[in-house]
Every structure is written in C-alpha cells, then in structure tokens.
Amino acid sequence: MENVPLSHLEQRLIAHLQLLYPDLDNVELAKKCLATFHLDPMTETPRPHRNIWDQSDIMLITYADTLRREGEAPLETLHKFVKNKLSDSISAVHLLPFFPYSSDDGFSVMDYTTVNPSCGKWDHVSALSKDFKVMGDLVINHCSSRSMWFENFKAGVDPGASFFYEADPNADLSAVVRPRTSPLLREVQTKNGEKHVWCTFSHDQIDLNFENPNVLLEFLRIIRLYLEKGIRWFRLDAVAFLWKIPGTTSINLPQTHEMIRLLRLMIEHYAPDAVIITETNIPNQENLTYFGNANEAHLIYNFSLPPLLINSLVTGNCSHLKQWLMSMPPAQQGTTYLNFLASHDGIGLRPTEGLLSEWELETLINTMKRFGGKLSARTTPQGESKPYEINISLWNALSGSAQQGPDQWQFARFLCATGVMMALEGVPALYIHSLFGTENDMERVSNTGHFxxxxxxxxxxxxxxxxxxxxxxxxxxxxxVTKLTQIRRAQPAFHPNATQYILHMGENLFAFWRQSLDRRQSLFAVYNMTDQPQSFNLSELNLIATDVWMDLVTEQIYEDHLGKVTLMPYQFVWLANKKGKIKIN
Incomplete structure (x- = not known):
C-alpha cells in the first residue's frame, strides 16, 4: 500500500510535537490529535495576519454569577442584563470560570466539561454566544485536588494516573519563579506510595504534567467541547508556568511557547474566527514574547497599564506611563493588546518592575492602602517576600491623590482612567464592577478570608x-462609561491596530494621536492627569487646517486651530477631524 503524503496541517503539527515530545512517534501522535479534535488533515490554513476585530470590539469581564436574581440561573440573568443594557456598548463577554470548583473562585477546576449547576447550563452559555462573542477560561496550568483526575492519580488509575507534575523534594528548586508564598511541593499519599506534586499557586491547585501527551489530548477534547458550545475566544490562564524543568525558573520556557503555537494551530484551523489570549502577569518584556511571530497569542494582556495609569492619576505625573507606552512596539497585524484597568484579580505589581522605582512603588502601595486596599505578596527564588498585587476596587483606587488623600474628584478621575483605556491601541476590556463603580467589598473579604x-x-x-x-x-x-463605549465603537481611529503616537505635552497632560487604517480619521486624545486646571495650545497638536475639529466627548467644535484649551481636573478631550458612525456587530 502506497504511503499517503502528509498534509500541510499534519506537517506543521508534527513539527510542534517533535519539539515537545522528541522521543515519541509524532506522526502517530499528530493523527491522534487531529482525530481527538475532529479536524480534517486537509483543512485549509487560515490567512495569517488577519485582524479578527475592529473598533466596535469591547469586552465585558465578569463571573457567571456576579448578577443574581431569585429563581433564575445567574447565566440567564447575566445574558438578559447585557442584552438589554449593553448591546450598544460591548461585543464580547469574558465569562470567568463557570465550572464546578473547590477554591479560588473558579480557578481550581474540578470538572472542565460541565457548567456549575449554581450558574446554569451549557445551553445558557451557547445562548449568550449567539448574541455576543464569548471568551472562556482555559485553566490549563493546574486543576483542583478534588478533581476526578487527581483522585485517579492517587488511586493509580487512568485518566489521571500520570497527569500531574511530580518533583523530588531534594532537588534544587530554588530558581523557580512563582506568585505565591506557600511551599511549592505538596506531599500526597497514593496507592504507589508517597509522591510530591508541584503546586505553583495553592495546594488545592495541582499542576498538570504536559510532558505526558495524554494531558494534551485531554485538553484538546476540552477545547473542542468549548468550541462546540459557541466559545470562540480562549484565555489561557497562568500559561507562563505550563512547562516545568527543575533547576530552571520554570516560567516562560521554550516548551510553553511551543505548546501555545500548537494550540493556536489546532484552534484556528477548527474555527478561523477564534482568538487566543495569554494571561501572563509578568514583567512587560517577558509578556511581549507571547505574541511570538504573530503565531502565538492573538492578544496579550497589557498588564503594565493598570498600575502605571493608576499611579499617574494619583500622583498627577504621567511620565512613567508615557515612557512605557513609547517603548511598546506597535502590534503586528493579526495581533493586538487587551487593555484593562481592573479584573477579578488585583492590580499586578510585577509588571511595574523596571518601570517604577522602589520608592514610587511604595508610595503607590501606601496610597492604595489608604483607600482601603490590601496587599498580597509572592516569594522570590532567594526566599524574600515581595509585593505581588494590590487588591482594591477601581472606584476606591481612584478616590483621591497620593498627596491629599480622598477628594471631590473621584468620579472625574475614574472617568479619565476609563477614557485612557478606551482610546489606546488595543481592545478595551471592562470589568463589570468598573461599569457600576462598585466599592470595596470588605464584608466579602471578611467572609472568605481572601483579599x-x-x-x-x-x-x-x-x-x-x-x-x-x-x-x-x-x-x-x-x-x-456606556456613553464612552458608544463613542469609541464608532471611530475608525480607535481600531485596535490603528496608528498610535505618544505626544510630549509635559508630565501633567497625557496625550496621543490615533489615525485610522485608511488614514481618513485623525484623533487627538488629551487628558489632564491632575487635580488642577491645565492648559495647552491647539498649535501643539498640528491640526490639519482644512478640517473641522470636534471633541467627540462634548461635541464642541474648535474653529480656532491655534487657540488655547483649558482642561478642568481630570477632564479629557477626543479631538477628531471626522465623526465616525456606530458599527454594531
């Protein structure tokens, strides 16, 4: 029988597998992967460098059960709310883990294939996906110690017998980088004796062993299920820690990047409109590597934005924010940034490394504590405890200044922060509590014991x-906020990949220029980052003399292109030469 030549997809898949599993028969493994994913080897390769988004894309981040109504499944309540109240404001919903879990508000997954009955059913997720793009969490680094897989691990049966990463407690693990202070290894009694499993996060979150190709196959089944249920955007949770090698940092390893490339290859062949987002709360330069060569993440979280923007607004000095953005590479076509200011987690501080001095970081931390915030720590490889994240609601974080404390400018400061995020290169993501200005929930902290x-x-x-x-x-x-979203969604100059150029207008005014992909719309965004009025001359912006310029926020026309503009505390303008028309998906 004549050998059938391998398809282009099979060849590419085998190339990834050989780097991950050099000792295995990767032709056979590739066939298993394709069969598991229900993917025809002859599937056509999607065109590279496609922007699967535009200026109308805005994401809402929420737990499935953040909104509750008696007698109704929370997923149904959420769907009704976003459909009735946010159809003009958002295009996508990031549903944080909605599976049965044992801790960490969903991130200790017990069963990846079922919806937590307290939230609803798969039908609710599929119904939501018909009205909005849905992003689901792929909690890929670890799962719950109460999962069936881990029970099977302890019993020595499959699936699960070799699904978890084991390490020798006597090995040198001092170089391992992780975001927690708890011991790395957990001792477990199994049918086959005492084992020590790797726990990057908590002892209820046992790290999976992707050196075992059966773990990869299991996750391909899970991803296929999510695709079948209507999920098209995938957030790879804590993916930087995926591959472990004792004696190394076990973060950002080449095998981790290779695994992301493999998953992207499979996912985009199954669904060309699918999007992969990597969640890597690490220093900025490391975070940028997850774009690969436009062949890993479509989007990466802009983790440095929340701490630097909040720092600018509470100090009145945007120098660090400006310097950081000037150093950021424009994303290639087919990739972009996910901009956010708040999420279910805290304000990450690792992304400020090399950007804020120790004194500035300490000032920021003390200011946030003054506004009711809490501080979480991590352990360095040297055994030191270092600040890891600030836990605080965005509304409280912006309640005052570092110099004066709480003041009357909280709302203006909050809206200014949102206005910056909305206008920057990338796709904006609004945490649901930032839509409402929800305050610190100290009662919930007291009840759960978690910051x-x-x-x-x-x-x-x-x-x-x-x-x-x-x-x-x-x-x-x-x-x-919803008014700003509607303005943003209409402007071609706010396309996630439209040109962005940071302007130099001193340390009190933060400003940048955006230009649409077709170069027809120009937009100047200028923000007063202080609690005092600030003025600038329109001549500093080089406005095209033949165009009519209007502030999209207030709809004020600026006829004198050389005139002086005074911005009140935290006021901002979006000056555009054309007003775009709303484009709703």
Missing part, C-alpha cells in the same frame, strides 16, 4: 436596578 474578594462583589439584581435608576454614583458611572 481578592474585595473586588468580587455579588450584585442582587433588585439592588443593582435600584442603584442604576436612582441618583447614585453607580448610575452616573454606568451612564458615563
């Missing part, structure tokens, strides 16, 4: 409806 609970408030829909329909700061925040 991250401070920004994971659960809203009863009756309370939320009342807050959004009466004269509260929640109503004001919601109306103002």
């Amino acid at each position: 991250r609970s401070i920004n994971r408030h659960i809203w009863d829909m009756e309370d939320l409806d009342h807050a959004l329909n009466t004269n509260t700061h929640h109503q004001k925040v919601f109306q103002s």
Whole structure:
C-alpha cells in the first residue's frame, strides 16, 4: 500500500510535537490529535495576519454569577442584563470560570466539561454566544485536588494516573519563579506510595504534567467541547508556568511557547474566527514574547497599564506611563493588546518592575492602602517576600491623590482612567464592577478570608436596578462609561491596530494621536492627569487646517486651530477631524 503524503496541517503539527515530545512517534501522535479534535488533515490554513476585530470590539469581564436574581440561573440573568443594557456598548463577554470548583473562585477546576449547576447550563452559555462573542477560561496550568483526575492519580488509575507534575523534594528548586508564598511541593499519599506534586499557586491547585501527551489530548477534547458550545475566544490562564524543568525558573520556557503555537494551530484551523489570549502577569518584556511571530497569542494582556495609569492619576505625573507606552512596539497585524484597568484579580505589581522605582512603588502601595486596599505578596527564588498585587476596587483606587488623600474628584478621575483605556491601541476590556463603580467589598473579604474578594462583589439584581435608576454614583458611572463605549465603537481611529503616537505635552497632560487604517480619521486624545486646571495650545497638536475639529466627548467644535484649551481636573478631550458612525456587530 502506497504511503499517503502528509498534509500541510499534519506537517506543521508534527513539527510542534517533535519539539515537545522528541522521543515519541509524532506522526502517530499528530493523527491522534487531529482525530481527538475532529479536524480534517486537509483543512485549509487560515490567512495569517488577519485582524479578527475592529473598533466596535469591547469586552465585558465578569463571573457567571456576579448578577443574581431569585429563581433564575445567574447565566440567564447575566445574558438578559447585557442584552438589554449593553448591546450598544460591548461585543464580547469574558465569562470567568463557570465550572464546578473547590477554591479560588473558579480557578481550581474540578470538572472542565460541565457548567456549575449554581450558574446554569451549557445551553445558557451557547445562548449568550449567539448574541455576543464569548471568551472562556482555559485553566490549563493546574486543576483542583478534588478533581476526578487527581483522585485517579492517587488511586493509580487512568485518566489521571500520570497527569500531574511530580518533583523530588531534594532537588534544587530554588530558581523557580512563582506568585505565591506557600511551599511549592505538596506531599500526597497514593496507592504507589508517597509522591510530591508541584503546586505553583495553592495546594488545592495541582499542576498538570504536559510532558505526558495524554494531558494534551485531554485538553484538546476540552477545547473542542468549548468550541462546540459557541466559545470562540480562549484565555489561557497562568500559561507562563505550563512547562516545568527543575533547576530552571520554570516560567516562560521554550516548551510553553511551543505548546501555545500548537494550540493556536489546532484552534484556528477548527474555527478561523477564534482568538487566543495569554494571561501572563509578568514583567512587560517577558509578556511581549507571547505574541511570538504573530503565531502565538492573538492578544496579550497589557498588564503594565493598570498600575502605571493608576499611579499617574494619583500622583498627577504621567511620565512613567508615557515612557512605557513609547517603548511598546506597535502590534503586528493579526495581533493586538487587551487593555484593562481592573479584573477579578488585583492590580499586578510585577509588571511595574523596571518601570517604577522602589520608592514610587511604595508610595503607590501606601496610597492604595489608604483607600482601603490590601496587599498580597509572592516569594522570590532567594526566599524574600515581595509585593505581588494590590487588591482594591477601581472606584476606591481612584478616590483621591497620593498627596491629599480622598477628594471631590473621584468620579472625574475614574472617568479619565476609563477614557485612557478606551482610546489606546488595543481592545478595551471592562470589568463589570468598573461599569457600576462598585466599592470595596470588605464584608466579602471578611467572609472568605481572601483579599481578592474585595473586588468580587455579588450584585442582587433588585439592588443593582435600584442603584442604576436612582441618583447614585453607580448610575452616573454606568451612564458615563456606556456613553464612552458608544463613542469609541464608532471611530475608525480607535481600531485596535490603528496608528498610535505618544505626544510630549509635559508630565501633567497625557496625550496621543490615533489615525485610522485608511488614514481618513485623525484623533487627538488629551487628558489632564491632575487635580488642577491645565492648559495647552491647539498649535501643539498640528491640526490639519482644512478640517473641522470636534471633541467627540462634548461635541464642541474648535474653529480656532491655534487657540488655547483649558482642561478642568481630570477632564479629557477626543479631538477628531471626522465623526465616525456606530458599527454594531
């Protein structure tokens, strides 16, 4: 029988597998991968460097059960809310883990294939995916110690017998980089004796062993299920820690990047409109490597943005923010940044390494503590405890300045921060509590004993409806933020890959220029980052003399192109030569 030549897809898949599993029969493994994924080897390769997004894309980040109504599945409550209240404002919903879990608010997954009954059913997820793009979490580094896999590991049966990464407790693991202070290894009694399993995060989160190709095959089944249920955007949680080699840092290893390339190859052949986002809360230069050569993540989280922008707004000095953005490479076509200011986690501090001095970082931490924030730590390879993240709601984080403390400019400061995020190169992502101006939930922290609970408030829909329909700061925040989203979605100059150029207007004014891909719309975004009025001359912006320039936020026309503009504390303008038309997906 004549040998059938390998398809282009098979050849590419085998190349990735050979780097990950050099001792295996990778032709056979490639066939298993394709069969598991229900993927025809002759599937056509998607065109590279495609932008699968535009300026209308804005993401909402939320837990499946953040909004609750008595007698209704939370996923159904969420779907109704976003459809009725946010159809003009967002295009995508990031559903944080909605699976059965044992700890960490969903990130200790017990079963990747079922929806937590307290949230709803797969039908609810699929229904949401018909109205919005849905991003799901692929918690790929670890799973729960109460999962069936780990029970099988202890019993020595499959699936699971060799699914978890084991290490010798006498090995030199001092170089390992991780974000926690707990011991790295957990001792476990199994049918085959005492074992020591690797726990990057907590002892309830056991790291998976991707050196075993059966773990890869299991995750391909899981990803295929998510695709079948309508999920198209995939967040690879904590993926930087995926591959371990004792004696190394066990973070950002070449095998990890290779695995991401393999997963992308499979996912985009199955669904050319699918998007991969890597969640790597690490120093900025390391984070950028996850773009690969436009063949790894489509999007990477802009982790340095939250701490640097918040620092600028509480100090009144945007020098570090400006310097960082000037050093950031424009994303290649087919890749872009995910910009966010708040999430279910805290404000990561590792991404400030090399960007803020120790004194500046200490000032930021002390300011956030003054506003009710908490500080979480990590352990360095040298055994030191170092600040890892600040736990605080965005509303509270922006309640005052480092110099004066809480003041009357909280709302203006909050809207200014949102306005910066909305206008920068990339896709903006709004944490649901940033839509409402939700305050620190100290009661939840007290109940759970976890600092991250401070920004994971659960809203009863009756309370939320009342807050959004009466004269509260929640109503004001919601109306103002959704107005900004609607303006943003109409502007071609806010396309995630449109040109961006940072302007030099001193340390108090933060400014940049965006230009649409077709060069027809130019937009100057200028922000007062201080609690004092600040002025600038329009001549500094080099406005095209033949165009009519309008602030999209206030709709004020600026006829005198050489005139002086005074911005009140935290006021900003989006000056454009054309007003775009809304494009709703």
